[in-house]
Amino acid sequence: MKYIYMFIPALAWGILPLAVSKIKGKPVNQIFGTTVGTLIVAFVALPFIKMEIDAKTFALAALAGAFWVIGQLGQYTSYARVGVSETMPISTGLQLIGTSLVGVVMFGEWPTANAKLWGFIGIALLIVGAIFTSFSDKNTSEGSEKNQVGTLIMLVLTTFGYIIYNSIPKAMTASGLAIFFPESIGMVIAVLIYMLASGQAKELTNKSSWQSLLSGFIFAIAAIGYILSVKDNGVNTAFVVSQLSVVISTLGGMLFLHETKSKKGYIFTLVGLGLILVGAILTTVMH
Numbered sequence: 001m002k003y004i005y006m007f008i009p010a011l012a013w014g015i016l017p018l019a020v021s022k023i024k025g026k027p028v029n030q031i032f033g034t035t036v037g038t039l040i041v042a043f044v045a046l047p048f049i050k051m052e053i054d055a056k057t058f059a060l061a062a063l064a065g066a067f068w069v070i071g072q073l074g075q076y077t078s079y080a081r082v083g084v085s086e087t088m089p090i091s092t093g094l095q096l097i098g099t100s101l102v103g104v105v106m107f108g109e110w111p112t113a114n115a116k117l118w119g120f121i122g123i124a125l126l127i128v129g130a131i132f133t134s135f136s137d138k139n140t141s142e143g144s145e146k147n148q149v150g151t152l153i154m155l156v157l158t159t160f161g162y163i164i165y166n167s168i169p170k171a172m173t174a175s176g177l178a179i180f181f182p183e184s185i186g187m188v189i190a191v192l193i194y195m196l197a198s199g200q201a202k203e204l205t206n207k208s209s210w211q212s213l214l215s216g217f218i219f220a221i222a223a224i225g226y227i228l229s230v231k232d233n234g235v236n237t238a239f240v241v242s243q244l245s246v247v248i249s250t251l252g253g254m255l256f257l258h259e260t261k262s263k264k265g266y267i268f269t270l271v272g273l274g275l276i277l278v279g280a281i282l283t284t285v286m287h
Contacts, residue, residue, distance in 0.1 A: 037216015074158025
């Protein structure tokens with residue numbers, strides 16, 4: 001079973017962007033459906049989870065879920081602007097860079113000189129890989145250069161939500177399935193606040209908001225699979241294998257969503273993907 005758990009997150013997180021993009025709706029519809037779908041799965045899983053956490057841990061987990069919404073909303077917005085095949089490698093690279101740096105600065109990871117050397121080489125590869133995958137030509141799915149630059153800036157800013165989401169659990173004694181339920185509650189609360197604050201509450205009745213529940217089911221399966229994989233395979237192995245999702249989503253965007261690139265764009269994207277995967281291994285395993 002441990003090998004099944006290992007590949008579930010990669011498969012499900014890889015399929016998630018493709019499923020979201022196939023549902024015709026705005027990012028607000030997609031993020032609402034994803035969070036509510038995740039909460040439904042969390043409720044179903046609740047009888048099988050040992051909820052041995054205190055109020056502080058519950059609140060921190062909910063806060064982590066709220067910050068996840070910021071990152072995911074940025075990602076969904078980027079799908080609509082430049083496509084899945086460009087968004088996912090850049091977003092993944094940014095998350096890996098930010099989470100690694102937080103781990104080093106705040107949690108004392110990479111304690112030895114050798115670990116720091118390999119870690120920062122890995123970060124350099126992640127940066128170069130993200131730059132390669134952001135390459136764009138005219139008359140492709142990425143649109144104008146202005147649109148692409150604006151989307152990249154938005155992705156950088158919203159990725160801080162993902163970084164905080166990934167970092168908060170490291171500071172808590174409870175982990176795994178115990179925090180999945182409060183995280184999902186934080187996600188839904190954050191989305192409802194966002195919808196009210198942005199004047200989009202009417203989207204609650206939009207058909208595509210409820211069709212997007214499927215995205216939440218997929219995300220929840222990936223998240224639970226990842227937690228179980230960490231338990232059976234260790235953090236490093238589980239994390240690196242989960243990053244194969246970026247290959248599935250990027251290639252899927254080009255093959256199934258028919259996102260067009262120039263010949264040079266395809267080459268740069270594939271090279272960038274390779275660099276990101278090597279960077280993920282170096283920043284996670286080589287210490």
